[in-house]
Amino acid sequence: MIPELGHFALILALCLAIVQSVFPLVGSLNRTPSWVAMARPLAYGQFVFLAIAFAALVYAFLSDDFSVLYVAQNGNTELPTIYKVSAVWGAHEGSLLLWVFILSAWMIAVAAFTRSLPEVMVARVLSVMGMISIGFLSFLLFTSNPFARIFPAPLQGGELNPLLQDFGLAVHPPMLYMGYVGMSVAFSFAIAALIGGKLDTAWARWSRPWTLVAWMFLSIGIVLGSWWAYYELGWGGWWFWDPVENASFMPWLAGTALVHSLAVTEKRGAFKRWTVLLALLAFSLSLMGTFLVRSGVLTSVHAFASDPARGMFILAFLMIVIGGSLFLYALRAPGISRGGGFGILSRETLLLGNNLLLIVITSLVLLGTLAPLLYDAFDWGKISVGFPWFNSMFVTFTPLMILLMGAAPLTRWKHQDGGELLRQLRLALLISVVAGVIVALPFAAGTWSAGLAVGLSMWLLTTLLTSAWRRLRHRGGIRAIIADFASRGGRSYYGMWFAHLGVAVFVIGVTFVTQFDVEKDVRMSPAQEIVVNGYRFRFDGVSPHEGPNYLAQRGTVHVSRNGREVAVLHPEKRTYKVQTRPMTEAGIDASLFRDIYVSLGEPLDGGDWALRLYYKPMVRWIWLGGLLMAFGGLLAASDPRYRLRMLAKLSGKAAPADPLTAGGQA
Amino acid sequence: MNPVRRKRLILIGLMVAGIAIAVGFALNAFNQNLMFFYAPSEVVAGDAPVDHPFRLGGLVTKGSVQRLPNGLTTRFQVTDMAKTVTVEYTGILPDLFREGQGIVAHGKLNTHGVFIADEVLAKHDENYMPPEVADALMKSKTGKPANGTAGTAP
Numbered sequence: 001m002i003p004e005l006g007h008f009a010l011i012l013a014l015c016l017a018i019v020q021s022v023f024p025l026v027g028s029l030n031r032t033p034s035w036v037a038m039a040r041p042l043a044y045g046q047f048v049f050l051a052i053a054f055a056a057l058v059y060a061f062l063s064d065d066f067s068v069l070y071v072a073q074n075g076n077t078e079l080p081t082i083y084k085v086s087a088v089w090g091a092h093e094g095s096l097l098l099w100v101f102i103l104s105a106w107m108i109a110v111a112a113f114t115r116s117l118p119e120v121m122v123a124r125v126l127s128v129m130g131m132i133s134i135g136f137l138s139f140l141l142f143t144s145n146p147f148a149r150i151f152p153a154p155l156q157g158g159e160l161n162p163l164l165q166d167f168g169l170a171v172h173p174p175m176l177y178m179g180y181v182g183m184s185v186a187f188s189f190a191i192a193a194l195i196g197g198k199l200d201t202a203w204a205r206w207s208r209p210w211t212l213v214a215w216m217f218l219s220i221g222i223v224l225g226s227w228w229a230y231y232e233l234g235w236g237g238w239w240f241w242d243p244v245e246n247a248s249f250m251p252w253l254a255g256t257a258l259v260h261s262l263a264v265t266e267k268r269g270a271f272k273r274w275t276v277l278l279a280l281l282a283f284s285l286s287l288m289g290t291f292l293v294r295s296g297v298l299t300s301v302h303a304f305a306s307d308p309a310r311g312m313f314i315l316a317f318l319m320i321v322i323g324g325s326l327f328l329y330a331l332r333a334p335g336i337s338r339g340g341g342f343g344i345l346s347r348e349t350l351l352l353g354n355n356l357l358l359i360v361i362t363s364l365v366l367l368g369t370l371a372p373l374l375y376d377a378f379d380w381g382k383i384s385v386g387f388p389w390f391n392s393m394f395v396t397f398t399p400l401m402i403l404l405m406g407a408a409p410l411t412r413w414k415h416q417d418g419g420e421l422l423r424q425l426r427l428a429l430l431i432s433v434v435a436g437v438i439v440a441l442p443f444a445a446g447t448w449s450a451g452l453a454v455g456l457s458m459w460l461l462t463t464l465l466t467s468a469w470r471r472l473r474h475r476g477g478i479r480a481i482i483a484d485f486a487s488r489g490g491r492s493y494y495g496m497w498f499a500h501l502g503v504a505v506f507v508i509g510v511t512f513v514t515q516f517d518v519e520k521d522v523r524m525s526p527a528q529e530i531v532v533n534g535y536r537f538r539f540d541g542v543s544p545h546e547g548p549n550y551l552a553q554r555g556t557v558h559v560s561r562n563g564r565e566v567a568v569l570h571p572e573k574r575t576y577k578v579q580t581r582p583m584t585e586a587g588i589d590a591s592l593f594r595d596i597y598v599s600l601g602e603p604l605d606g607g608d609w610a611l612r613l614y615y616k617p618m619v620r621w622i623w624l625g626g627l628l629m630a631f632g633g634l635l636a637a638s639d640p641r642y643r644l645r646m647l648a649k650l651s652g653k654a655a656p657a658d659p660l661t662a663g664g665q666a
Numbered sequence: 667m668n669p670v671r672r673k674r675l676i677l678i679g680l681m682v683a684g685i686a687i688a689v690g691f692a693l694n695a696f697n698q699n700l701m702f703f704y705a706p707s708e709v710v711a712g713d714a715p716v717d718h719p720f721r722l723g724g725l726v727t728k729g730s731v732q733r734l735p736n737g738l739t740t741r742f743q744v745t746d747m748a749k750t751v752t753v754e755y756t757g758i759l760p761d762l763f764r765e766g767q768g769i770v771a772h773g774k775l776n777t778h779g780v781f782i783a784d785e786v787l788a789k790h791d792e793n794y795m796p797p798e799v800a801d802a803l804m805k806s807k808t809g810k811p812a813n814g815t816a817g818t819a820p
Binding site: 343356385389521522573 | 673674676677681685688689691692695696698699700701702703719721733736737738756757758759761762801
């Protein structure tokens, strides 16, 4: 009964989506206020029905209702409760339901926090979002119904993929989807503005906080995915240039470009067409990510299904969205006014340079991701693109980007005097070059790439400090800065500050872990000791261990240094009861400056085991950097200037909730 | 042309030129980093490159896995049901590596025709067969390529 209610709610949501995509838009064009006014209630209605559908599926999992096919495939009575909930989005159908549910959450966020915007604009934005919703809801209902029944119902379910039975992976998809789907808001704002033919700085100011929040969620999602891969896949890598990772990385890169380009459009009115294109691109890449992951054209852990009907549906949808939006763009682009001019040396130029670099990187990642598909389609052979290529390409473009990134915050809009800029950057440049050279010298790290990375990170850090120092002097003291930070505008500046600091931290982490990690695959007998990078590892054998739904071989490894015990690690080799596949669970001793990572390979004869003993310096900085970037995004989005008009309107009442936190809870 | 426009044109020209050069390098490197896939029959026939790494895929022959004593080197045979190639790998094999399982290995041929693998992949799904492997198996069975979508074991 409950699953049928869920199914029915999905159908009702689709009906509402159809109405929402037509009436408010038409009403906005032929000036029918009553039709325009329908937008918000329709969005709320859709959210309610999708919430019912989502709750119905959660309920089916919690009550182990194996008469529902999807639950029978992915649920199990022995799953711990948290994984029963996360199993809802553990496979194809449920993850799409999560996708539309999150879309409707973004819709009500838009409906609720845009009271200060013109009604016509809001109506158009919600209409466009309604169209996206139609696409996904019909995809769900016609090709991948999560509520389909199975008869006779099995007594026990097939269980969630053990790899996904993990906290990191329980929260990774919702975060990532918040980011993916959030890009639809920037997209819808762009389309709405194109429909109206009016692209102005107000449009950029309206879509900026939404883009920042979506970008923040995308960052967190990617960080979680990388962290999960590191500790769960059992071989200590944190990024594999796997097509599915690339699928989340490309919208992030385009989103990063968009965030910066929107800043230029808002402040200076320049780059309008470019910004619109980026908004279309970021969401198209999000959709393509969904297509790549869900259609099964790429085979990996993430590709749940390989059903051609689904693939064709998403492909057609993708073509309609991209083709339609580019067509609209082509119609409107000639009418978009030019923005303010700027000199050769100006913040605009530096941001433009960085935008181009980001798009070049995005295109190269796209090439590397799609090339195997193209080669296969044209029968040129079966290829894979080695990840040394991705790495070398990254190492080529990132330093350029960081150079510009350090200078841009100290450069004036419109026109910057070269000599003045050089004076400001002198000290930073000196410190970073000296730091880089020292690190590169033989008695320190002794490699040029480490020197370069440290130099670049120092460059970011020192330029950020210079910029903060200048702001401090300009504002007149630390108290003014704190007041500035806490209440008035300027948060977008501090957001930039933290996000860029995150990049510096990230670069340090990546460099140290790739340059100085020590990885040893060894054969060990019980009681044997092996020293890796000054750490003494003693293997104390393996004993059986029983978990809630798995049996494990649990190893014990004592790690000591200079005679003092550092950690006792328990790497496991698990066999899940239902799916009987082996799973490696690493033993990790984490700290800010290094991780000790031990995982069990396979049993060899005579009680020996193959073990991986890894020393990973500063690997945490990679994710810390990512989180700092996300925090920067949050801070920038919470800049009160995005809410000024709303505050003015509501003055006298209590201050409204922050659009951010509301977006986050929805 | 007014000076502002000219300036902007120079600027854009410089940026485009710089990026074009960098992209040129990237594409060149791209061609060198492509790893082609070969089935055991093609390797035995001598189609596979001798000095360039490539990917080899097929089923692990039953009863062929042999661990060399006192180390982590494993020697096994990979087959497409027509021909077999001997593979040597030093390191820890993936969890799902088993006899009869489809795998893909990255590496190079040595002078004795043994494939020295630096990476062995077996995907995290016991029903999963790497599409290249499924295709190669179909090819050796029927003599012509099977198009495309392979998600399951034969």
